[in-house]
Amino acid sequence: MIEISHISKTFTSRENTVDAVRDVSLQVREGEIFGVIGNSGAGKSTLVRCLNLLEIPDSGEMRVAGRRIALRGGRAYFDGSSRPAGEKQLGQLRRSMGMIFQHFxxxxxxxxxxxxxxxxxxxxxxxxxxxxxxxxxxxxxxxxxxxxxxxxxxxxxxxxxxxxxxxxxxxPKILLSDEATSALDPDATESILNLLRTLNEELGLTIVLITHEMAVIKAIAHRVAVMENGLVVEEGDVYDVFANPQQDITRRFVASATALSRVDKLLREDSPLVQVKPGEMLLRLTFSRESVGDAAISAISRDYGVSVNIVLASVEALRDDTLGGLIAVFQGRPDQLEGAVSWLEENRIKVEVLRRG
Ligand SMILES: Nc1ncnc2c1ncn2[C@@H]1O[C@H](COP(=O)(O)OP(=O)(O)OP(=O)(O)O)[C@@H](O)[C@H]1O
Ligand SMILES: [Mg+2]
Structure with a gap:
């Protein structure tokens, strides 16, 4: 539906040069809600404006609205033409996509x-x-x-x-949404996100959703790209990115939208809740679709004699999926703890050791 390859956009003024979008390649599939998340200044708006050529990239190539477009020197060349596209062609392409903004x-x-x-x-x-x-x-x-x-x-x-x-x-078949819910209160945000989701499901509308809030991505996006300093640093199915974030910035965004992130504060404050004695470990467990939390806890206490003291637990709703998490103090002999951790990992539960006594 939309495919961009090696798109870059630099803004140059007398005072400075900003590489707003750097060598970004992405595919947005027909009928999906594709989220782009990043902090202020990451290049999200510039990227989305490049998609409909409101901003003409300096270089790269794209396929959009059935056209193959080469970008050179701030001009767009449609379908192999040697002459740059004029206002009429650009206008047509822009109108083939709808766009909504933060301030309406x-x-x-x-x-x-x-x-x-x-x-x-x-x-x-x-x-x-x-x-x-x-x-x-x-x-x-x-x-x-x-x-x-x-x-x-x-x-x-x-x-x-x-x-x-x-x-x-x-x-239009594509809707570009640039922080469309950022100026709204939580109730209005939810109702607009529900509307976007309905439009996606009932009209088959493809939506590119720009936001700085992971909660928005979590609520309706199928896939997500994470931007930092003009680069796309991580990309994938929302579920996988949530379950297994790779980059620091992604981890921070994921943490901002999950209840378990409270543990970071508890650790910083050295709260009594996260103290571990010798023979204890503080673990973070992440349960995916294939693994169920309570069954695992009873299995390890029964089969390995490990006692589990839960500090925080949560179940995150991701579109139509859930992702569970648990922070708990495990207590037992070293061999019991080792056996329990191996069992958890074999059962596709992600285990992170936060503290060791
Ligand atoms: N027309 C422009 N002229 C000069 N610099 C620009 C222009 N538009 C954007 N920039 C710069 O490019 C960088 C990326 O800006 P952009 O608006 O794409 O970020 P953003 O991720 O949308 O941020 P925000 O979340 O604050 O909306 C910023 O450093 C910005 O100052
Ligand atoms: Mg912006």
Missing amino acids: NLLDRSTVFDNIAYPLRYTGMNRTDISSRVMELLRLVGLTDKAGAYPSQLSGGQKQRVAIARALAGS
Whole structure:
């Protein structure tokens, strides 16, 4: 659906040069929700603007909207052409993707209806068709009763629904979402994420979702790329990235969205909860789909004589999946502990030793 190879974008001003996107290669599959997460300044917005050529990359290649596009010297060359694409071609490509933003970007002096009708008026569609299309879009986002309202009369979540309806007016197959929930409260965030998920499932809309919050990725994304300093440093299925983060930055993002990360604070504060005596180990266990937590705990205490004292436990909801975790003090003789740890690992439970007594 979207394939980008070795895309780079540098901003140069008199004072400095910023390599906002550095040699990024990615594939977004048809019908998926692809998340991009990173801290402020990581290059997320630049990357997503490169996808629809709002920002023309300096170099690289991409396949998008059925076109093969080569990027050289800040110009785009479509389908092997030796002449750079002009505004008309670029405009067509941009319109093939919808885009939504953190601050909605609605026209304050226009009604909800007119905000959504606006992009349709440039397509040559007649007034009756525009009207029925707008009403259809309002139904889709659950705002039929707000057609005549002005943006100032809407809540943040409702404004974002209008922005989504407007982005979908031209029936794009791809929706680019740049921090669409960052300005919303938790309830509105949840309802917008649910709407995006429904659009993905019912219309088959492919969504590229930019965020700095792992909770957003966790709620609806299928796959995720992690960006740091313009680079994509890690990429994979959301479940695998959560269960087994490889990079420090990814671990920090994962920790920010899991209850078990409280243990890091307990360890820093040297809390009584995480003290270990000789013959004890403080372990973090991660249970994946194939392994079940309570069965494992009873098995090791029964078969290895190890006693398990639970400090923290959690079950994370990831889209339709769950991922369990446990932090516990294990107590026993060295051979018992060793046997228990081997058993856990053989049963596909990830074991990390946090402290040894
Ligand atoms: N038009 C521009 N001119 C100059 N520098 C830019 C421009 N746009 C972005 N940058 C720089 O490129 C880097 C990446 O910016 P970008 O907006 O892509 O980051 P981001 O990951 O979206 O951050 P945030 O989470 O704060 O939105 C930053 O250092 C930024 O200052
Ligand atoms: Mg941004």
